[in-house]
Amino acid sequence: MSGRSSPSGSRLAPYLQVAPLAFLMLTMVGIPLVTVVMLSFWEFDGIAVYPAFTWANYAEVLGSPVTLKLFLATLKYALLTLVATTVIGFTCSYFLVFHVRSLKLQIGLFLLCTIPFWTSNVIRMVSWIPFLGREGLFNSMLIQAGLIDRPLDILLYSDFAVVLTYIHLFTLFMIVPIFNSMAKIDSNLIEAARDAGATPAQILWNVIIPLSKTGIALGSIFVVTLVMGDFFVVRVMSGGQSASVVSAMKNNIDQLYYPVASAMAVLLVAVVLLMVTAILRVVDIRSELAR
């Protein structure tokens, strides 16, 4: 703040600065979340909900074997996607930071990575369907090349298609933070390691990976939360053949079973929070970012 403000005003300044975000978070995240938690304890009779306190919704959600299955299925997607995006994100960033010498080329290539983001998520997802389908491009290519004589059904409407789409959609969320932390690595450190006789593998393992872990952690948080909260990709790419936690929630919402859906939502938030906490335990992002 400028020198014109009084001492009390300058004490107020940080609060004023944080106020817009705080206001947004409170109204757009806080209030809805509280509503969901509240709703998950309310009673309902099939269409209307009544303020009350009941554990029945949680009992229903936790008592059903479907819930565990849904969470396991969703976690499986999250882990597969996480592993793939980390490997791809790390390799891409490594190439960009350590192999591309010219800064201009580096920036140019980095921008190339963002090109798919110029169209919407939905279009990027749906464009896989004609490619992977039974009579799609990929299958007809394989058949014409004589590699297979019947189209591969597993390519579309399968877990493969779901994970492939996730990887396509979310890899950039991994590349950006990893690239950012790698770019901060002092090249003298690598030189010193090399002078001290470290092999390239040792440099990678003992210098680059530890110094990129903030980026990996940040990217993981993005990818995990995006996959855990998705239902659209699962529905479309599995052809409705697989369910995720949120797609099951949607079935409940469609039938106006809000309290049950809310209980599931609260459970999902808890699981995601646990996962994010675990990631933050492994990597202290705050101190790493301050570095």
Add this chain to the structure above:
Amino acid sequence: MSEKMASKAAAQGVTRRELLKGTAALTGAAVGSGVIGAPMIWAQNLKDVTLNQVGPSYSVIADIAEKASADLGFKIVPQTSETTQLMAKVVNQPETIDIADLEFWGLQKVYRSGNLQPVDITKIKMWGDITPLMRDGKSFDGSDMARQGTLPVKVLYTDSAESTEFAAAPTGLATAMPTIYNADTLGIRPDLVGREISSWVELFNPEFKGKTALVNIPSIGIMDAAMALEARGDLKYVDKGNMTKEEIDKTIDALIALKKDGQFRAFWSTFDESVNLMAAGEVVIQSMWSPAVTAVKSRNIPCVYQGLKEGYRGWGVGMGLMRHLEGIKLEAAYEYLNWYLTGWQGAFIARQGYYSSVPETAKANLSENERGYWYEGKAATEDIKDPYGNIMDKAGSSRDGGSFEQRMGNIACWNAVMDEDRYMIQRWNEFVSS
């Protein structure tokens, strides 16, 4: 108090309408505040009325709203919202809707919210002309229709304006005015199936392993599955539209086994998904809506809405009046409802394969060729066009399943919500995630 308010309103009316004759202004203001009713003034104000009609895309259609607005002089604003979202709106945001086009199973679910008011059938001029299929639940020969599921008549009447229950027998108050309905069945790709299909059991025939699909709307998907299971002889349902827990378990267990065997290619959720699955040859036999079959055909890909010997799964839509409608807006809504039955809408909707609740006026608005094709099961004498003028069937072909009487007379069950709905959804989620 009310006198004071009325006089205040009248006073404002005078100042606002200084150019009008004093008496007219007073009457107008009084009408506006709902004190007395004078139709003469309404005709004047009717132009300012706007009615929001909300319903599924196959029922609430911009062309119909436009034509109605032009004919009636007030504005109908169409807004599409699939039945599931519409139910949520009726319950939670009733003020955003004036007229709700609800499927009867949706009506069954949300009428007791009390957010709808009954339709006074004496104000519907052609109520007596509405087909007995809808009005009384009677088939063409006067016999009772299949009562499995939500037969429209079961939820069509109520006892009083305040009641949120359904009446067992017809009364003077309808929960909604029936508009469109149809008989649903399976869609097939005759070129890829390569033989005659005549039973629901083919949906689960191993011959089509990996090439079948079900609709992923649990309450409807489970019924298509039940039709096929019953045809396969697995079990006999008391009421496919209202299964017991045991029946639900048996059905879902059978479905899970089929899914593990790889019987299904997909479970579709939206209209276009079903069209693409069929058009791309991903599936050859599946649950389908009639306009989806039309859409596949208009891409020059053979597709048949195959009538099957076990019968059809029926559905219907009714127009409900929201509770908050009153005065001139309510009058306008009744005018719109009356317009709906006069035939233009019935003919429009016939061209996408649906029937009108007053078939006579709809037929009168169709050409002889169209009438023969859509209603009478006759071969087309010239090309058949959809509502937007695209050719959808060639001269010489006739409608799948035959005439109005053959199709609607052979309904085995109706789209419904079950008493055990909550349990069913839970098990359906298990099926999808297995």
